[in-house]
Amino acid sequence: MAKQERAVRTREALLRSAAEIFDTDGFVSASLSAICNRAGVSSGALHFHFASKGALADAIEQAAEQRLRLITGPDRGGDERYGIGRPGTPEAAPPETSPADVDPIQNLVDTSRRLFDQLNNDVVLRAGFTLGCEPSWQSRVDLHGQWRDWIESALRHASDLGALADGTKPEDVVTVVAASTVGFEALGRKDPAWLSQERLGQFWQFMLPRLVPPGTGPQKGT
Numbered sequence: 001m002a003k004q005e006r007a008v009r010t011r012e013a014l015l016r017s018a019a020e021i022f023d024t025d026g027f028v029s030a031s032l033s034a035i036c037n038r039a040g041v042s043s044g045a046l047h048f049h050f051a052s053k054g055a056l057a058d059a060i061e062q063a064a065e066q067r068l069r070l071i072t073g074p075d076r077g078g079d080e081r082y083g084i085g086r087p088g089t090p091e092a093a094p095p096e097t098s099p100a101d102v103d104p105i106q107n108l109v110d111t112s113r114r115l116f117d118q119l120n121n122d123v124v125l126r127a128g129f130t131l132g133c134e135p136s137w138q139s140r141v142d143l144h145g146q147w148r149d150w151i152e153s154a155l156r157h158a159s160d161l162g163a164l165a166d167g168t169k170p171e172d173v174v175t176v177v178a179a180s181t182v183g184f185e186a187l188g189r190k191d192p193a194w195l196s197q198e199r200l201g202q203f204w205q206f207m208l209p210r211l212v213p214p215g216t217g218p219q220k221g222t
Contacts, residue, residue, distance in 0.1 A: 064128020
């Protein structure tokens with residue numbers, strides 16, 4: 001049991017170390033020796049868990065995909081796919097709020113806030129998004145596409161419930177929200193202020209009066 005626990009800790013240390021280096025230096029510039037040194041393990045230990053730098057990147061993207069699903073909720077059809085009330089951390093308890101009690105636009109705002117919070121605090125999630133933009137890396141996971149698809153599902157659900165302002169087409173809003181939030185994520189790699197809750201709140205304060213009927217929804221993006 002002690003060996004198994006040690007192996008798990010070593011693997012987690014390697015994933016985190018690789019994520020930190022991929023996030024700051026990129027995939028091409030990252031070296032296995034630097035990853036080992038940061039994790040405090042030998043190259044033999046690294047190759048025991050991961051056959052190559054590509055295997056490390058694959059594992060990070062898979063882990064980031066799991067984290068994104070915890071933020072948005074699994075796509076299993078019905079209201080569960082909208083991640084209603086789901087927290088952004090694996091340790092959090094299941095939600096007590098039922099789907100019928102949650103405003104769909106409030107859920108969209110809250111989910112975007114959870115995503116930004118996790119991008120600030122979880123280097124594995126952040127590195128997963130970063131790897132998806134690496135021209136030299138063939139990503140097998142499309143986190144940006146999955147985020148856009150979740151936004152589309154959430155907005156179509158809102159439209160079905162009559163929660164969008166008259167004349168507002170879900171597909172038009174998807175373009176704006178997806179492009180803006182993904183743009184914040186990209187800009188945040190250089191300047192963390194773009195991933196702040198304040199910056200995101202400014203975006204929603206601008207968007208919400210155009211998105212929901214007057215007097216309804218989270219008008220201030222909170």
